[in-house]
Amino acid sequence: MEEISYSPIGIIRSPYKETKGTPIQTSGAKGVRGTVEILPECVEGLKDLDGFSHIILIYHFHLSKGYSLTVKPFLDDTPRGVFSTRAPKRPNAVGFSIVKLLKIEGATLYIEDVDIVDSTPLLDIKPYVPEFDVKEAIRTGWLSGRAERATETEADERFK
């Protein structure tokens, strides 16, 4: 299969300058503010986005070099298949976070609940829509009883 090339549409700004100490999920980043700077040539695409309280950011884990198919995730001591985790060291280092959108001014999005490292290249923005994105009757495998701990778990350097 062919390689797929993307060109960032902007950059994410946050208080986290390195992986160590960054929240591992938005649930652990309550109230943390950041911005997204959109490239001038993409600003037209932001129209109507301000009606949404939450947006999905799809971005590239730019600090993640190489990957492992088996990882020891932040929330467990047992090695797990990488696709059953949210670890950044994945074959394609795509990240996604659902953040609060506070306001948009020109090319700048003001966001909250930011679990993303500063200078992360942004690939896409989508509106968060519960009718599409909330599922019921869920089983959460190894994360059952562990996912809640993401509110108090910070990243360390294991995926550097």
Next chain:
Amino acid sequence: MEEISYSPIGIIRSPYKETKGTPIQTSGAKGVRGTVEILPECVEGLKDLDGFSHIILIYHFHLSKGYSLTVKPFLDDTPRGVFSTRAPKRPNAVGFSIVKLLKIEGATLYIEDVDIVDSTPLLDIKPYVPEFDVKEAIRTGWLSGRAERATETEADERFK
């Protein structure tokens, strides 16, 4: 900013051979079954994934050529900024769907609620975790009162 290159980890198989007639969201694809064929060199990363009832597929809209910053989405007659929509014709044609995972056999994932066109290249799989992915106190802008109609709306060829 630098280009980012990804190499597909597998391919999505579905009953939809073309854009026209494909459900526009998983909510309109209830019970529709498909598979994901993972490349042999990535199969190790599937370990532990079978504990999850729902998975997030991140893929490339391979039939989408070029993009528009303003689009007329399937659920509205008014042109909207592309980032406030889920339309496939985006600067970076990244798609994402939350599907049911029925079972895994070797390199094959059996999935349900598939709103994805056959032969779509898969970039990543992540576990769906309500503690991370369900948000409250939501406003949904122009999709308010319209998102429900995704259950009965099929794609046409407008984004070809």
